[in-house]
Amino acid sequence: MSEDNILEVHNLKKYFPIRSGIFASTKGVMVKAVDDISFNVKRGETVGLVGETGSGKTTVGRTIIRLYDPTEGQVIFEGIDIASLSEKEMNKVRRRLQMIFQDPYASLDPRLTVEEIVTEPMEIHNLYNTKQERRERAAYILNLLGLNPEHLSRFPHEFSGGQRQRIGLARALAVEPEFIICDEPVSALDVSIQAQIINTFEDLQDEFNLTYLFISHDLAMVKHISDEVIVMYLGKIMEIAPSKEIYDKPLHPYTQALNSAVPIPDPVVEKKRERIILEGDISSNINLPTGCRFNPRCKYTMNICKEKEPQLLEVSAGHKVACYLYNK
Amino acid sequence: MQPVLKVRNLKTQFFTYSGVVQAVRGIDFDVYPAEAVGIVGESGCGKSVTGLSIMRLITYPPGKIVQGEINLDGIDILNTPEKEMQKIRGGKISMIFQDPMTSLNPALTIGYQMSEMLRLHTNLKNNEIKERVIELLNLVRIKSPEEVYKQYPHQLSGGMRQRVMIAMAISCEPKIIIADEPTTSVDVTIQAQILYLLHDLKERVNSSIILITHNLAVVAGLCSRILVMYAGLVIEEGSDFQIFENPKHPYTWGLLKSVPRIDQEEKEKLSTIAGLPPDLISPPKGCPFSLRCDYAMRICFEQLPPYFEPEKGHRVICWLLDKRAPAATRSKK
Numbered sequence: 001m002s003e004d005n006i007l008e009v010h011n012l013k014k015y016f017p018i019r020s021g022i023f024a025s026t027k028g029v030m031v032k033a034v035d036d037i038s039f040n041v042k043r044g045e046t047v048g049l050v051g052e053t054g055s056g057k058t059t060v061g062r063t064i065i066r067l068y069d070p071t072e073g074q075v076i077f078e079g080i081d082i083a084s085l086s087e088k089e090m091n092k093v094r095r096r097l098q099m100i101f102q103d104p105y106a107s108l109d110p111r112l113t114v115e116e117i118v119t120e121p122m123e124i125h126n127l128y129n130t131k132q133e134r135r136e137r138a139a140y141i142l143n144l145l146g147l148n149p150e151h152l153s154r155f156p157h158e159f160s161g162g163q164r165q166r167i168g169l170a171r172a173l174a175v176e177p178e179f180i181i182c183d184e185p186v187s188a189l190d191v192s193i194q195a196q197i198i199n200t201f202e203d204l205q206d207e208f209n210l211t212y213l214f215i216s217h218d219l220a221m222v223k224h225i226s227d228e229v230i231v232m233y234l235g236k237i238m239e240i241a242p243s244k245e246i247y248d249k250p251l252h253p254y255t256q257a258l259n260s261a262v263p264i265p266d267p268v269v270e271k272k273r274e275r276i277i278l279e280g281d282i283s284s285n286i287n288l289p290t291g292c293r294f295n296p297r298c299k300y301t302m303n304i305c306k307e308k309e310p311q312l313l314e315v316s317a318g319h320k321v322a323c324y325l326y327n328k
Numbered sequence: 329m330q331p332v333l334k335v336r337n338l339k340t341q342f343f344t345y346s347g348v349v350q351a352v353r354g355i356d357f358d359v360y361p362a363e364a365v366g367i368v369g370e371s372g373c374g375k376s377v378t379g380l381s382i383m384r385l386i387t388y389p390p391g392k393i394v395q396g397e398i399n400l401d402g403i404d405i406l407n408t409p410e411k412e413m414q415k416i417r418g419g420k421i422s423m424i425f426q427d428p429m430t431s432l433n434p435a436l437t438i439g440y441q442m443s444e445m446l447r448l449h450t451n452l453k454n455n456e457i458k459e460r461v462i463e464l465l466n467l468v469r470i471k472s473p474e475e476v477y478k479q480y481p482h483q484l485s486g487g488m489r490q491r492v493m494i495a496m497a498i499s500c501e502p503k504i505i506i507a508d509e510p511t512t513s514v515d516v517t518i519q520a521q522i523l524y525l526l527h528d529l530k531e532r533v534n535s536s537i538i539l540i541t542h543n544l545a546v547v548a549g550l551c552s553r554i555l556v557m558y559a560g561l562v563i564e565e566g567s568d569f570q571i572f573e574n575p576k577h578p579y580t581w582g583l584l585k586s587v588p589r590i591d592q593e594e595k596e597k598l599s600t601i602a603g604l605p606p607d608l609i610s611p612p613k614g615c616p617f618s619l620r621c622d623y624a625m626r627i628c629f630e631q632l633p634p635y636f637e638p639e640k641g642h643r644v645i646c647w648l649l650d651k652r653a654p655a656a657t658r659s660k661k
Contacts, residue, residue: 052515053486160604190370191542195586195598202597217515224588224595247590261520262590263545267568269591270549277524278517280471281485 006179006211007041007064012073012083014056014063018286031285033059035235036073038312041179046205046212048226048243050219050258054282056235057215061181064213065099066090077179095125098172102184104164108156114167115152118142121175141170145200162193169200179211187218198225219262223247228318231255234285234293237312240320251321254294292323300325331358332503332536333382338396340374340381343389347609351377353560354396359504364530364537366547368583369557372605375540378557379506382538383423384413401503419449422497426509428489432481438492439477442499449500464495467532468525487518494525498533508540523550544583548572553641556580559606559616566642576636576644579617581658615647623648623656 015030034056041047051057062068064075066082075083082093101107108117118138119131128134139149145166156164165185172180182201186194202225204210216222222229222243229246231239231254239252250256260276278297283289289296291306298305304324312322321327340352352374359365367375380386381393384405398405400421408416417423425431433441442461446452452460458477465473468491481489490510497505507526511519527550530537539551547554547568554571556564556579564577575581582601603620606612612619618628627633628647636649648656 052517162604191544192370192582192586192601195600196602198598199600219516220588220590223590224592224598257517259590261516263519263523263543263549264589264591265545265548265572265584265587266589267548267572275520275524277521281487281518282515 004042005040006043006078007213008038008074008076009040009060009064010038010074010076012037012060012063012075013071014059014068015071029286032235032288033285034063037232037235037237039230039237039240041211041213042227043178043211044205044209045227046214046225048222048229049213049215049232050217050222050229051232052217052282054234054285055232056285057217057232058183059235060232061099061183061213061215065094065097065181067099091124095121095175096178097181098175098177098179099181099183100165100168100172100185103188104161104168105156105188107168108164108171110156113153113155114138114142114170117156117167118152118170118174121171125175127175138170138174141173142166144173144204145170146196160193161189162196165189165197166200169197169204173204173208176208177210179213181213181215183215184217185214186221187216194221201225219246219258231258234283234288236293236309236322237320238294238322240312240318242318245319249319251315251319251326252294252323253298253300253325257297329360332361332401333359334397334399335378335382336397336399338378338381338398339394340377340386340391341394342391350560350608350611351391352381353608353611355557355560355562357555357562357565359536359538361503362530362534362536363553364526364539364551366551366554367538367540367557368542368544368547368554370542370605372608373557374560374608375542375557376508379423379508379538379540382504382506383417383421384408385417385423415449418445418502419500420502421504421506422500422502424490424493424497424505424507424510426512428486428493428513429481431493432489434481436480437477438479438481438484442477442492442496445496445499460499461495464499465492467498467529468492468495469521470495486514487521490514490518490522491525494522494529498529498535501533502535504536504538506538506540509542510539511546512541512543519546526550544572544587556583559611560608561616561645562643563617563646564642564644566639570639570642574639574642575658576638576642576649577617577646578621578623578648578656578658582620615645625653 012034013036014034015032018029049057063070070083074081115138119134122128122134142149147166186197214225226243229243230237233254239255247259250259257276257278264270280297291308292310295301295305310322310324312320313327314320315326336356337354338352339354342349342351369375382398439461443457446457446460462473465476470476470491511522552568555562558579564580585599601620606616614629614631615633618624633645633647635643635645637643647653
């Protein structure tokens with residue numbers, strides 16, 4: 001384990017069995033949601049994870065924090081392999097490893113007040129001795145996030161979407177974590193509110209030296225907030241690159257298509273742009289295409305692409321790609 | 329050229345227990361033949377209610393169009409009996425909804441649902457209808473139309489369902505297609521396919537499109553004229569160039585700067601619009617944006633500004649354009 005890496009993921013796999021009838025056996029048929037991926041996250045940085053629906057990006061986040069148990073592979077968080085910890089030991093790790101969910105409406109218990117939501121994790125981890133201390137800490141965090149500490153006694157339904165997402169963030173920050181997994185934290189919000197939340201993320205990172213794994217389908221937003229971007233497709237990593245290169249020098253044909261699909265709010269640029277329109281939809285995770293998973297939609301498909309899966313190889317400093325075009 | 333759709337002083341309200349929500353507070357606009365118009369705004373600005381009002385799909389209670397005039401190709405929509413209206417909907421004007429899963433009937437085949445439209449609005453015979461449905465599915469680039477004809481909605485992916493919705497919307501060659509957030513629930517690659525399809529169809533079918541969206545970037549490639557809505561009002565209207573290159577309203581400035589651009593070279597902090605949109609049960613007396621505006625003057629809190637026209641075809645509700653106001657310029661970047 002390298003010193004600067006807070007998290008290392010090695011050959012992580014997560015398969016879900018499918019049952020089609022009551023008596024059907026689960027043997028054999030599996031959804032390969034995450035299929036053998038490896039990546040590292042450096043301390044204090046933000047790594048973005050992008051992909052379409054069904055690419056497995058959310059499963060990666062949930063498997064790291066052990067909401068799902070991995071089928072295979074290692075997740076090394078600060079030197080400890082958390083993939084093999086018992087549930088009890090894992091709970092201790094979760095103080096330093098937190099998660100924020102996509103839907104600010106569904107991820108807060110409607111019957112708890114904000115105070116109960118934010119202080120519950122402190123109680124679980126025995127962080128402060130008295131209720132009073134916990135409440136002070138909660139008030140401090142709310143204030144930090146631009147919410148009024150007087151709102152502690154209110155219920156989630158009294159808040160707007162953006163405010164709720166701040167409460168979710170406050171709950172994650174309550175236990176002073178080092179690493180936060182953000183699963184589509186802003187996609188349910190309006191654009192002007194998205195910008196407010198993203199700026200809060202950035203300010204908090206500077207202040208507490210936080211590390212983020214930022215999962216999103218919005219490539220422009222991921223590029224904005226991340227230092228490094230990982231592009232996933234059908235459970236595999238297609239490309240890993242510094243965020244600047246992901247737009248300037250995308251290598252994988254899938255990354256190029258994704259880039260070109262993102263609309264730019266400028267009619268002059270938009271009319272001049274060359275569009276790569278991907279045909280068809282993402283394939284199913286059950287009957288995966290043989291060879292490279294992207295080959296049915298790729299316009300550069302060669303014979304080898306249909307036979308053997310390409311390896312993720314480094315082509316320049318910090319830039320890895322899994323494509324035979326760069327691996328001859 | 330005569331506009332195909334004229335909306336004048338449209339006001340739509342919802343009568344709820346907590347009070348009257350003034351969702352649309354008097355808007356005017358025209359749509360010309362074969363033109364794509366974008367309506368952009370955040371949640372609750374009234375953009376979807378505008379679309380539904382034009383279709384006359386606002387149900388009472390709680391909603392009601394309380395004032396205004398909607399003229400579609402010579403027909404006075406607001407004074408047409410419901411029976412007539414059913415012929416107009418789908419025939420002269422059609423709508424594509426955001427969620428293709430809930431807007432298709434899960435218990436009927438795609439072929440049946442698509443034929444229904446044609447049976448109601450045309451005099452085609454049964455075998456002609458089937459031919460036409462297949463032709464339409466081809467037109468929206470569905471690969472195996474014969475197969476899809478027999479399938480049920482759950483057997484299709486989100487992108488395919490949205491194409492079926494588009495095929496249904498264009499089946500009677502309507503004068504106007506209203507697309508309400510047609511790409512919000514699909515992936516970017518599918519979004520690109522659908523936008524490209526709409527662009528292509530506009531030329532082939534010769535219909536006008538009203539694209540309702542919260543995403544400014546989506547309208548940039550497709551629409552030639554854009555309306556920015558806020559708190560039930562059109563606060564700025566102009567050509568794509570006027571809105572994106574030379575916007576005049578501080579809210580439009582804020583919207584444009586709060587989204588990260590993928591082609592941006594250097595990383596910069598996003599600029600934000602502080603606060604929240606006003607409550608439309610008791611909207612502020614003056615400009616609805618005054619409470620969030622960095623440039624607000626005393627008059628902004630007291631009186632709603634009139635429309636100023638800095639250029640031909642460019643309308644803005646903002647006191648900054650008054651001659652007596654101090655010069656305010658959009659801080660570039």
